[in-house]
Amino acid sequence: MTKNSICSLDIEFSDKIEALLKPPSPQQVQEYFAQLIATRQCRGLTIKQNGDFGKGVYADIEFREGELVLKDQMLVGSQHSSNKVDCLVCSYCFRFIGSIELQIGRKLYLQDLGISSSKECVLETYSQPSKQCCADDSSNEDFMTDNDDLVACTSSSQNDKIPLPKEVIQSLMNGNLVLPYSKQFSLPTVVSCPGGCGEAYYCSESCAKVDWELFHSLLCTGERSGSSCREALVKFIQHANETNDIFIPAAKAISFTILKYKKLKAAKLEGKEQCTNPNTLEDSSFSMLLEAWRPISMGYKRRWWDCIALPDDVDYSDEASFRMQIRELAFMSLQLLKESIFDKECAPLFSLEIYGHIIGMFELNNLDLVVASPVEDYFLYIDDLPYPEKEEAEKITRQILDALGDDYSVCCQGTAFFPMQSCMNHSCHPNAKAFKREEDRDGQAIIIALQSISKGDEITISYIDEDLPFEERQALLADYGFKCRCPKCTGEGD
Numbered sequence: 417m418t419k420n421s422i423c424s425l426d427i428e429f430s431d432k433i434e435a436l437l438k439p440p441s442p443q444q445v446q447e448y449f450a451q452l453i454a455t456r457q458c459r460g461l462t463i464k465q466n467g468d469f470g471k472g473v474y475a476d477i478e479f480r481e482g483e484l485v486l487k488d489q490m491l492v493g494s495q496h497s498s499n500k501v502d503c504l505v506c507s508y509c510f511r512f513i514g515s516i517e518l519q520i521g522r523k524l525y526l527q528d529l530g531i532s533s534s535k536e537c538v539l540e541t542y543s544q545p546s547k548q549c550c551a552d553d554s555s556n557e558d559f560m561t562d563n564d565d566l567v568a569c570t571s572s573s574q575n576d577k578i579p580l581p582k583e584v585i586q587s588l589m590n591g592n593l594v595l596p597y598s599k600q601f602s603l604p605t606v607v608s609c610p611g612g613c614g615e616a617y618y619c620s621e622s623c624a625k626v627d628w629e630l631f632h633s634l635l636c637t638g639e640r641s642g643s644s645c646r647e648a649l650v651k652f653i654q655h656a657n658e659t660n661d662i663f664i665p666a667a668k669a670i671s672f673t674i675l676k677y678k679k680l681k682a683a684k685l686e687g688k689e690q691c692t693n694p695n696t697l698e699d700s701s702f703s704m705l706l707e708a709w710r711p712i713s714m715g716y717k718r719r720w721w722d723c724i725a726l727p728d729d730v731d732y733s734d735e736a737s738f739r740m741q742i743r744e745l746a747f748m749s750l751q752l753l754k755e756s757i758f759d760k761e762c763a764p765l766f767s768l769e770i771y772g773h774i775i776g777m778f779e780l781n782n783l784d785l786v787v788a789s790p791v792e793d794y795f796l797y798i799d800d801l802p803y804p805e806k807e808e809a810e811k812i813t814r815q816i817l818d819a820l821g822d823d824y825s826v827c828c829q830g831t832a833f834f835p836m837q838s839c840m841n842h843s844c845h846p847n848a849k850a851f852k853r854e855e856d857r858d859g860q861a862i863i864i865a866l867q868s869i870s871k872g873d874e875i876t877i878s879y880i881d882e883d884l885p886f887e888e889r890q891a892l893l894a895d896y897g898f899k900c901r902c903p904k905c906t907g908e909g910d
């Protein structure tokens with residue numbers, strides 16, 4: 417299979433690629449997650465590797481209905497490129513930052529420049545239907561619907577908007593115009609990227625530092641970047657924005673592994689005298705690469721071009737050529753990434769096999785990154801004010817709402833890999849679900865018990881809309897690569 421590859425690294429490093437892609441042993445899985453659970457202080461869960469069915473998450477304690485089961489910090493994630501117009505969030509924790517005025521002013525300013533999220537229309541063809549993870553009380557359902565409209569096409573909603581004068585937009589952005597009651601919705605002050613790219617922003621110095629050390633130092637386009645060619649990096653990002661922004665989290669996964677490898681190596685060199693035998697040195701550097709790769713190795717992976725769902729507008733007879741095109745697209749992206757951050761000691765990471773599997777890991781992940789917008793909360797608050805205050809406030813806020821139109825409440829959306837949540841198996845009759853509560857204001861995945869869960873029970877979530885008829889459920893789940901055998905399906909199926 418690798419013999420006829422378009423990527424020479426696939427052939428050169430075939431044995432190392434095989435070692436990297438080998439699923440971790442049950443013991444490695446147990447050890448990795450035991451450590452993760454200990455450092456995160458999430459209680460009451462164990463992860464087990466159970467034979468043919470892969471990993472599963474089990475309750476160690478009882479959970480009551482409605483209780484928090486898991487808060488899962490993402491391993492790697494990124495905001496959708498098109499969403500960056502709508503929401504200014506911390507590039508590490510994905511909290512909204514700045515102020516209500518800045519969020520609104522910046523969005524209107526960028527829309528005025530003609531930068532819109534309409535690219536989503538093109539991107540949508542390539543992406544698998546993904547499970548939304550927001551709260552499903554009525555107000556949030558509204559905001560998911562609003563988003564669907566936006567995704568369908570931004571330009572359509574443009575008609576109902578009444579533009580604000582440029583001076584008003586400016587004064588929103590520079591803080592001269594303070595909206596009534598906005599102090600109650602204060603957001604963290606914006607911290608710029610220490611590398612000077614002017615593209616990544618943070619909620620705090622600590623988020624900026626952690627992101628720099630884990631991911632961003634190699635992928636920053638600023639002057640302090642660790643990239644060997646910033647021009648190529650800019651081209652890589654541009655290519656991703658124009659074709660499919662799933663390449664961005666994939667690049668972050670590679671950057672994460674390289675940076676971790678370098679840290680392991682530095683620690684080793686510090687601890688020991690220089691090793692003189694070149695063979696042992698090479699062996700040990702590959703074992704360090706394997707160790708650096710361990711967190712990513714825990715995610716279930718298939719090649720992107722093999723697992724991506726065939727878009728509705730592509731005929732089955734064209735499937736082979738569609739998959740070939742997807743593979744070529746990934747290869748083009750990889751060449752640009754290679755030009756920008758290639759590291760000889762981590763060369764196998766730059767093979768198309770590895771790149772394709774990393775992208776596939778994000779493609780198969782069933783949970784999106786979603787963070788509710790404080791701008792929505794703000795306007796809901798104004799709407800709920802008692803009569804005289806409301807009328808007074810709306811003298812100012814009405815024109816702003818008119819300028820924003822239907823998409824005033826767009827939430828932060830992106831792609832992420834959540835290590836523990838990704839071990840949760842699917843059921844069409846799940847006992848838990850992804851659900852963002854009022855207080856969940858960052859990019860973590862939140863899993864809540866739907867019913868009481870006993871000690872020893874497996875915790876399951878639904879990857880799809882479980883109320884769909886049997887045939888449709890099976891078709892959607894086939895995109896995830898399995899046939900559902902949950903009690904509901906075995907009852908309805910045969």
Ligand SMILES: [Zn+2]
Nearest residue numbers: 506509619623
């Ligand atoms: Zn942050």
Ligand SMILES: [Zn+2]
Nearest residue numbers: 609611613636
């Ligand atoms: Zn930067």
Ligand SMILES: [Zn+2]
Nearest residue numbers: 844900902905
């Ligand atoms: Zn089922």
